[in-house]
Amino acid sequence: xxxxxxxxxxxxxxxxxxxxxxxxxxxxxxxxxxxxxxxxxxxxxxxxxxxxxxxxxxxxxxxxxxxxxxxxxxxxxxxxxxxxxxxxxxxxxxxxxxxxxxxxxxxxxx
Numbered sequence: 428x429x430x431x432x433x434x435x436x437x438x439x440x441x442x443x444x445x446x447x448x449x450x451x452x453x454x455x456x457x458x459x460x461x462x463x464x465x466x467x468x469x470x471x472x473x474x475x476x477x478x479x480x481x482x483x484x485x486x487x488x489x490x491x492x493x494x495x496x497x498x499x500x501x502x503x504x505x506x507x508x509x510x511x512x513x514x515x516x517x518x519x520x521x522x523x524x525x526x527x528x529x530x531x532x533x534x535x536x537x
Contacts, residue, residue: 437488439486439490442493445487446494449468450495452464461521469528473502488527491522499515499519
């Protein structure tokens with residue numbers, strides 16, 4: 428029971444880190460920043476799948492998408508962290524898609 432709670436909390440922590448990583452790095456160095464942030468998110472998801480079993484990855488991805496949408500929708504100090512430019516739209520569309528990719532299970536072949 429305690430290990431399950433620990434893994435859920437670890438999934439929440441990784442999700443918060445992933446959402447923050449996406450938000451803070453997507454607009455730096457415009458052509459490369461969005462690619463680096465999505466690749467960093469996928470690398471973090473590989474770590475989560477490797478070390479956190481059962482429901483941890485699902486919690487991580489859910490929390491990261493919630494953080495992404497929450498920070499995108501609410502202004503902080505009269506300033507949006509996700510601008511209405513190409514990188515911002517790619518992040519809002521590509522972030523949840525990148526979150527869903529590692530959840531797809533491999534189908535065993537014969």
